[in-house]
Amino acid sequence: MRIVVCIKQVPDTAEVRINPETNTLVRDGVPSIINPYDLHAIEAALQIKEKLGDVTVTALTMGPPQAEDALREAISMGVDEALLLTDRAFAGSDTLATSYTLSRAIQKIGFDLVICGKQAIDGDTAQVGPEMAEFLNIPHIAYVKAIEEISTQGIRVQRLMEEGYDIVEAPLPVLLTVVREINEPRLPSLKGKMRAKKAEIKKLTHTDIDAEEDKLGLTGSPTAVKNIFAPEARKDRKMFSGSPAEQVAALVEELKNLKCL
């Protein structure tokens, strides 16, 4: 069985701050990490490999050359091989172009199961997984919180919903997106780290995956970012002053006028 895990390298958004004067992100010293949900995707694949035995796990990422670090980390956790899709032609990809590009690569690699994280914490779109499944013409199950059973034929999983969960069955090949509840990602072993250091990371460009150029990068992206901004202050805001008692009294007066009290 072949499992492809899609991982993305992202800035650790918990540490990103905005500079309100310049309206830009302060990223000094913000580390790049593997998207946290994708660690669960890797773990899920490794657990399947341990259970079924005859499984090859490939980690795949599309990104700039430095995304290689994320792949090495995946190898140190135990994936068998790693592929980096990197090419100027991929620049400016939105989710549609990203999922097209990744799906072309997955087609090349060959697959029975594709596992993604629920979403990437930089964009939070949760779109790449389902869009990829569409390009691959296979079914998908989103928000998987447990894999109940898996064989070379099919899979049965628990899918997280708002008011509980569904038990869902699908034949292979299938694409899953996983949530945090599914497992606890392992830490890299010492042996894994050694292997990661030496491992060869294969790099692919758009010609290696037989991609149609007009579906890549900016050209292949229907959406565009018009502008970015910091949330701004409200115009009708009232700041009180004085002692706590005075401020509270002024507030209560306002609320009484609005008939809120």
Add this chain to the structure above:
Amino acid sequence: MRIKVDRDLCTGCEACVDSCPYDAIEIKDEKAFINEYCQLCRNCLSVCPEGAIKEVETEEDRTEGMDLSQFRGVWVMAEQRDGKVVDVSLELLGAGRRLADERGSELTAVLFGASEDEAAKLIHWGADRVLHAQSPVFDTFNDDPYVELLSRLITQYKPEIVLTGATAIGRSFFPRVAARLRTGLTADCTSLEIDKETGHLLQIRPAFGGNIMATILCPKHRPQMATVRPRVMKKGEYNESRKGEIIKLDVEGLSSRTKVLQSIKEESETKVNLQEADVIVAGGRGLGKAEGFKMLEELASLLDGAVGASRAAVDEGWISYSHQVGQTGKTVCPKIYIACGISGAVQHLVGMQSSDIIIAINKNPDAPIFNVANYGIVGDVYEVVPELIKKIKEVKGSCQ
């Protein structure tokens, strides 16, 4: 469109490097270089003192895209669970009504499954017509029949805008529809507007974990598709006498590769009635200790409200996750939201900023929470809140 650096003008001053929110500018051989992270946000253009960063047209810009004028109307893909339309769909009808009116077009609701009564309800909530499909395949949720039927309908009717809720269901099948139609999709919008000049849909959403807001466009493809989180938009007006057309759909040829064997409902403690409460008193790290929430509970119960929290307070273990408000917690929209010792990180704001009245209590006058507040009190929560409790008791006492 592409962003290019004119290498003759570039002095390698690095001014542009920090202006880029996407880390897309590097200095290579002492010149700026735009890498593949570039999202065309144009932030860098004005920053360059030499004017060396330019926008250039690409071949794509010059060639004609699809004929956008064929696409008309706003669609809301309504969601039903166990035969009942969920609230976010009604909220979207409110937003959709406004967008349709601005575009001078019709508002259509699309409903798969559920009864005719539920379909009629969509008209009462603002739709001009409902496309309604009834079939046992919609008794449980599977992506395939949803994707197949909605894609077919969009291809047939050519709507300009298609919206749905950013729920487990919406976020699962909507991307597939967008991929099949090769159009853009913007997730989790917090605001939707029409660009007066171009008529395009301005899709506003938080990015980078909520640290900034971004306006997304889908300028050359139709339909423009977006998902919106529950409780971000306000429901429209309910009017039982509103008339509209219900069109019954043919649902032949729908099948599913996935199969739901069982749906298990979990009565989660998450129903701390936060989402129904008219008043929410929320606490953050500024409370400094778990006991602080006792004080907030007293205030909340005086106002018949519920207690909310920031993630920092939840992470500290002072209160359970079910109280968390924000991007990774609940989105709430009470009449009054009182934020006590909460800084107002965007991740928190996206969950509460559409509340009717926001009152912020914080000892730091520069705390970003004051940006969204209607009323701001600068002070220590342990002085302000007891005072507030006292005053409210007085007011209530005098009314009885």
